[in-house]
Amino acid sequence: MQRRQSYLLILGILFILAGIALPYTGIATESPASASLISAGIAMLIVTAVTAMRSRDEVPSDERTKKIGAYGITYSWLLTLVLILIFFWIDYLDLAVLGLQAVLGVLLFTMVLSARVFQWFLFRKGDV
Structure with a gap:
């Protein structure tokens, strides 16, 4: 896994955790903000996983x-x-x-x- 992919993976996990913790902090009691963070985190995880699997066999860039x-x-x-x-x-x-x-x-x-x-x-x- 490349450094950029690991950063995106960590960022996706942080987004999911922030989305889960947001309603309990009292900062944002509305669910759209929490759902948006969770959705963004899941999207980052999916994109990172797909690009990690695809980039194993191909030349990165020439x-x-x-x-x-x-x-x-x-x-x-x-x-x-x-x-x-x-x-x-x-x-x-x-x-x-x-x-x-x-x-x-x-x-x-x-x-x-x-x-x-x-x-x-x-x-x-x-x-x-």
Whole structure:
């Protein structure tokens, strides 16, 4: 386990313990603050465990992986710009009523998922 992963593991455990102890201290008697800390701690533990298991077999980082990662994110950014342009024209021509939350949600998921898909495709291809 790398030093960064062990720090995240310790931080996740501290978040969980703070979330459990928070209602008993009297500082925050509401449960959302406690639940948020516990959820953040569990998320940190899960992410740390998954990255620790995945990083056993792969090279941490080299020029090729950085280049493929950068190109994947660049392609994702370009796809997101095209989607923003499509949303603009849909709104400008009054083809549909677009809610702000829906548009931002679609853009967020498009950015994240397309970046991973482009990186996965470029890694399978072997190079850019």
